[in-house]
Amino acid sequence: MSFLRAFAFFALTALLVTVVLVLKPGARETGSGPLAAETMSEAELVERGAYLALAGNCASCHTAAGGEYMAGGLAFETPFGTIYSTNITPDEATGIGAWSDWDLLNSMRHGMRANGDHLYPVFPYTAFTQVSNDDAAALYAYLQSIPAVARENTVNEVSFPFNQRPLMAIWKLLFFTPGAYEVDEGKSDEWNRGAYLVEALAHCSACHTPRNILGAEKASAHMAGGEYFDRVMPDVYKPWSAPNLTASSRGLGAWTTEDLSAYLQTARNDFLESFGPMNEVILHSTRHLTAEDVNAMAVYLKSLPGVEPSPVSEPDTVVMGRGRTIYNLHCGTCHLPTGEGDPEMAPRLNRGSLVVQAENPASMINAILYSPEAPRADLPEKWREPMEEFQYILDDEELAAVATFIRHSWDNRAGPVTPEQVARQRWE
Structure with missing residues (x-):
């Protein structure tokens, strides 16, 4: 489908959906008290939140090169324009200092700002929606504990009509199902922990799953490899391909759980050494996780059924x-x-x-x-x-x-x- 056909499809869908649906506030959750379980102290929440921020690799996206920690400004090149990460330090005027813990939960669970605006899925709430209430509360406590930075958010450069945030209500209706992670009782605790880390916090599918013309992940090819823009040289962005992480013979089929754990912990195994955008994932996230969590991620990834690539033609x-x-x-x-x-x-x-x-x-x-x-x-x-x-x-x-x-x-x-x-x- 061409971009023009996608535009026409999106516009037609907008006409078919009622104005009430498009303009009404998105789903939000509220509570009369703290989001976290009462058994957790503030210090415990902050410590847990710091670890969860590593698992989610928050710093890689919310800290621009040469910028201050979590103050945003990193550019993401997309087919719809350039979107900049936001300031998530506790500055009240330019960051999230005025947010409540429920506001942070709603951004992750429902893709909604504190003021009710829809968020673009460049912020991977399609994965973060599965984060538990307790973990969202811990992340909030940690983010409120870091130094506040007064930095205005950079204005996005998104083409029309995709710069109209109310239209995200239609996108969510078509492609987004909110909800916290549900434990699979038929699987081990290790498998469930790995699934939670991979699918929710680490949001691996954001890069490793192909997307349709409107930027939504293709469920039928989950973890079968995707494409995204990232740096190849200073200030030069080009497409990168994230490989197939399923049990395909051209994916993780040849790797053992130990191979995958070693790679996520050290950036190396017997097959290769990390390079490109994966460096940041390992250096800023997975190498800081416990050996048990990394192994759980490997166990879960190795369990994914193989999604085989399209048949190839014989080279000349x-x-x-x-x-x-x-x-x-x-x-x-x-x-x-x-x-x-x-x-x-x-x-x-x-x-x-x-x-x-x-x-x-x-x-x-x-x-x-x-x-x-x-x-x-x-x-x-x-x-x-x-x-x-x-x-x-x-x-x-x-x-x-x-x-x-x-x-x-x-x-x-x-x-x-x-x-x-x-x-x-x-x-x-």
Whole structure:
């Protein structure tokens, strides 16, 4: 569906929904007393909230580069325009200092501001809706305890009609079901804890699930891989592809629970080292969680049924031959002719590389063009030499050929990469 057809669909839906439905206040919850259970002290709430903020990776989105902690201003590029994260420090004029704990719950559970405005789902309330009342209260206590920062929120740059917040009532009617997480009695406590962390607090599906033309996650392809915009160079944003996290043979099927736990805790395992936007998830969130919580997340993710990518066409033999030549010239020394990699030189490209096997090659192209960004400075270097960037060495056809060769050689069976896909990722 094209953008114009999506616009027409959205406009038609708006006409079909009554004015009362569109303009009436959204669902809100209220209470006569504190949101948290009475058994929790303020100090306990703050401590618990600090941990939950790490699990939700709040700082990565609400702290701009060079900005003050949780003061907002980070830009999110979307198909509908640029949306900026908000100030969630306890400043009463520009932050959430005037909010109650119930106001914070309603933002997370129902996607509503304290003044009744609808929030855009760039703030992932579609996942946060599952956060429990006690955890919302703990998050509130923690956010009220951090230093207040007086910083006006940056005005969003969203195109018409998507800049009309009342229309979000229609979007919610179509795509959003609010409600706290419900325990699956047929599963273990560990599985339920992992499900709660992955689906609610960590909101993994926000990146790892494909979206429809109106920006809603496709339930039929839950965790099967998504696309989003993020930084490839300073002030340059391009698409990234989040890989398939289901039990697909081209997803987590080749990883063990231990592989996944190691990756979330250390940014490394026997398959690869983290790079790109996933660095922030690990460095600012999962590596700070307890080993029990990380393992629970791994147990839950490994239980997801496989969602297989679309069938792929066989690459052109000439392209494969050209790609093999380029690979042997530029890649084979470190990654080895077999694609198995070397413990000191480079990660494996065969078997278990979710980025190589992804249906969408955007992240793989970014890694080749701009070089994978190391996860953090305080880790000892994993590879003897960092991978060089090839944006000035290979043209679009050459890079497409070598990416196609890697994605369809050895045990890999991902689809061809086109020069047009490469051109889309270049910053020039």
